Amino acid sequence: MGWTALSELVPLYPLYALLFLDIGLSAAEVSLLFAAWSVTALLTEVPAGALADRWSRRGALVAGGLLEAGAFVVWTVAPQFGGFLAGFVVWGVAGALVSGTVEALVHDGLAEVGAEGSFARVNGVMTSAELLVQVPTAAAAGVLYALGGYPLVGWASAAVCLTWAALALRFPEPPREPDGDSLLDTLRGGVTEAVRAPGLRVTVLAVALVGGLDAVEEYFPVLAGDRGVPTVAVPAAVLGITLAGALGAALGGRADRLPDRALSVLLLLSGGLLGAVAVVPGPAALALVAVAYALYLAVLVVAEARLQERIDSARRATVTSVAGLGVELAGLLVFAAWALGGVVAVAGLAVAVVPVVAAGLRRPAVS
Numbered sequence: 001m002g003w004t005a006l007s008e009l010v011p012l013y014p015l016y017a018l019l020f021l022d023i024g025l026s027a028a029e030v031s032l033l034f035a036a037w038s039v040t041a042l043l044t045e046v047p048a049g050a051l052a053d054r055w056s057r058r059g060a061l062v063a064g065g066l067l068e069a070g071a072f073v074v075w076t077v078a079p080q081f082g083g084f085l086a087g088f089v090v091w092g093v094a095g096a097l098v099s100g101t102v103e104a105l106v107h108d109g110l111a112e113v114g115a116e117g118s119f120a121r122v123n124g125v126m127t128s129a130e131l132l133v134q135v136p137t138a139a140a141a142g143v144l145y146a147l148g149g150y151p152l153v154g155w156a157s158a159a160v161c162l163t164w165a166a167l168a169l170r171f172p173e174p175p176r177e178p179d180g181d182s183l184l185d186t187l188r189g190g191v192t193e194a195v196r197a198p199g200l201r202v203t204v205l206a207v208a209l210v211g212g213l214d215a216v217e218e219y220f221p222v223l224a225g226d227r228g229v230p231t232v233a234v235p236a237a238v239l240g241i242t243l244a245g246a247l248g249a250a251l252g253g254r255a256d257r258l259p260d261r262a263l264s265v266l267l268l269l270s271g272g273l274l275g276a277v278a279v280v281p282g283p284a285a286l287a288l289v290a291v292a293y294a295l296y297l298a299v300l301v302v303a304e305a306r307l308q309e310r311i312d313s314a315r316r317a318t319v320t321s322v323a324g325l326g327v328e329l330a331g332l333l334v335f336a337a338w339a340l341g342g343v344v345a346v347a348g349l350a351v352a353v354v355p356v357v358a359a360g361l362r363r364p365a366v367s
Contacts, residue, residue: 007065007098007164008133011141012072012157019150023079033081033088040092041099042328048096049104049321050187057105057317058173064097065165069158076154100321102126105171107308107316112174120305121253127301131246135239176314190318193311199364200310200319203303206360207323209353210267210303212330213296216274216346217245219338220289223277227285237283241290248294252301263299264358268351270295275347296350299357306361 012019020030052060071087071094078086103123110116144153181189194204224237255263273292277285311319337345 006160006167008130009137009140010068010072010157010160011137011144011153012075014134014138014141015145015150015153016075019075019079020084022150025081025084029081033084036085037088037092038328040089041095042325044093044096045099045325045328046191046318046321047183047187048093049100049318049324050183050190050315052097052101052104052317053190053315054181054183054186056173057101057108058168058171060097060101060317061105061168061171062165064094064101065161065168067091067094067097069161069165072154072158072161076151076158079150096321099324100317103304103308103320104317105173108174109172112172116308118253119308120256120302123304124249124252124298124301127249127252127297128246131242131249134242138235186315186318189313190315191322193313193315194319194322202356202360203307203310204319204323204326204360206353206357207303207307208326208330209356210296210300211323211327212332212334213346213350213353214300214327215331215334216338217293219343219346223289223343224283224286227277227281227283229283229286237286241286241293244290245293245297248297249301251294252298252305255298256302256305260358260362263302263361264354266295267299267357268354270299271347271350271354274350275344277347278342278344303357303361306363309363 017030020033025033048060067090071091074083074087074090077083106122106126107116107119110119110122140156141153144156193200195201220238220241221234224234225231229237255266258266270292273288273295277288277292280288307320307323308316313319333349334346337349341348
């Protein structure tokens, strides 16, 4: 859990968009960088999961940290479009190596000591820590920038990545029996399992759709500004929503013990509160957003736990990465919904996925 927080304590995270603009890149060039990052992540997500299953999940995490550190070194020594592009491609691969691998490693580590039933609680705390660490990260970014500008921020970010890569070396990795499969066999088998295994494929779809809804976080500053919050106070308003989300994620372990029907009700309520933002005036609307986000993250934590429960093979990271790929694609639906109808359309999308969530997160009946 401490490793999760450290991996997000990268001072460049809140500043890199400003770095690009201050260097003199155009809006089109910045958009191209983000597009290259997204495409790289999409193309490498599932192969990276297969590599973690076939080779070493701990090794994949270490490699991810080393690559991300390398990306920030490139940005620091070559702060121009070509350097940023190369860094984003490397960072995209690094993110793919970590995505899906963490959940698989944590689940199997808990299973090794007979505590796999605690995965929802542990995953909730990890998700909460990732949100809470945004506060010290922003503070550290400001201090480092004041002391040494973007170069100091860049070197410090690379150092943080190297540190969490070194910590990953100490993670226990339960031994797995070699199955003789090649990397391609592992990739093919994991994808086949994710899309064809009865029960599992619906859960993969549910996790993808629920996870994709998290893209609405990108619009929290927009919602704050539209509801009359002064620009100078927008970061504080968004921080309030983030803290509420951290609380919701931390309660995910308790939500996992609720009846299956309650999870659909929570997501339905979250969508309803988000839709009500359209008619609630002023900053009070942000309180609704905060509650909606907390309820949503509690459901997301449970969804990720149910996915791990249903995977019954050595291809855990690959299957989880298939769901991660679905999350990225589902996030595009959120962007499209916002473009078409704003917060109301996104709320409608959240409500629309409830039936899939009900089916995908239902626990098997005990005979």
